[in-house]
Amino acid sequence: MISPLAYIHPEAVIGNNVEVAPFVFIDKNVVIGDNNTIMANATILPGSRIGNNNTIFPGAVIGAIPQDLKFNGEETTAEIGDNNTIRENVTINRGTAAKGKTVVGNNNLLMEAVHVAHDAIIGNGCIIGNATKMAGEIIIDDNAIVSGAVLMHQFCRVGGYVMIQGGCRFSKDIPPYIIAGREPIAYSGVNIIGMRRRGFPNETIQNIHNAYRIIYQSGLNNTDALQKVEEEIPMSPEIEYIIRFIRESERGIIK
Numbered sequence: 001m002i003s004p005l006a007y008i009h010p011e012a013v014i015g016n017n018v019e020v021a022p023f024v025f026i027d028k029n030v031v032i033g034d035n036n037t038i039m040a041n042a043t044i045l046p047g048s049r050i051g052n053n054n055t056i057f058p059g060a061v062i063g064a065i066p067q068d069l070k071f072n073g074e075e076t077t078a079e080i081g082d083n084n085t086i087r088e089n090v091t092i093n094r095g096t097a098a099k100g101k102t103v104v105g106n107n108n109l110l111m112e113a114v115h116v117a118h119d120a121i122i123g124n125g126c127i128i129g130n131a132t133k134m135a136g137e138i139i140i141d142d143n144a145i146v147s148g149a150v151l152m153h154q155f156c157r158v159g160g161y162v163m164i165q166g167g168c169r170f171s172k173d174i175p176p177y178i179i180a181g182r183e184p185i186a187y188s189g190v191n192i193i194g195m196r197r198r199g200f201p202n203e204t205i206q207n208i209h210n211a212y213r214i215i216y217q218s219g220l221n222n223t224d225a226l227q228k229v230e231e232e233i234p235m236s237p238e239i240e241y242i243i244r245f246i247r248e249s250e251r252g253i254i255k
């Protein structure tokens with residue numbers, strides 16, 4: 001299932017049942033697991049670590065060196081989990097000395113022309129829309145949906161189960177379970193449809209909604225708002241996640 005027109009470095013490690021199309025380039029220091037499909041003209045560069053059952057479309061480049069002037073040739077990786085779809089012209093750079101690796105988890109869809117910069121961490125079950133660009137050391141938690149042509153500033157974090165409107169740009173963190181949109185980007189309500197699709201009970205959704213009413217509509221600063229959430233909203237893993245996310249935010253959250 002490996003085309004004779006593909007180039008695979010003799011030191012690359014390729015698993016079982018891997019389909020490699022013509023004009024694929026796979027360099028040294030690459031490890032690819034089982035049952036992957038790598039389409040024509042994809043480029044897999046040193047430091048790439050690819051799991052199982054992934055589909056990589058034409059023109060994708062995985063493991064290129066970071067677009068960071070501080071990078072000094074250190075040995076780092078670009079790590080991709082299982083069951084991902086990586087569409088045309090996606091670029092996933094490897095890490096720098098800062099974290100040592102760029103990570104894309106499992107069951108993600110990265111649409112055409114997405115860029116994942118050095119030391120980024122993308123969780124599981126995420127959908128990243130066409131031409132969205134993620135700068136270095138960003139974090140996207142599980143089950144987030146980032147629409148097309150979104151620009152994400154370095155060091156930002158996106159919470160789980162969010163929906164981000166296409167064309168947005170942001171330089172602060174986006175807490176979990178919300179919809180973020182408009183220009184400039186702002187809190188636009190909770191992601192009720194997304195949570196229902198994921199099987200969240202109505203009571204949990206209501207508690208999340210009530211928590212964000214306090215955080216965004218009470219006029220309190222974040223510290224006082226979170227204290228009020230702890231006092232008034234029944235505690236659950238979801239509410240704990242919201243509180244922890246906001247308290248740990250180094251860049252602050254969108255308004």
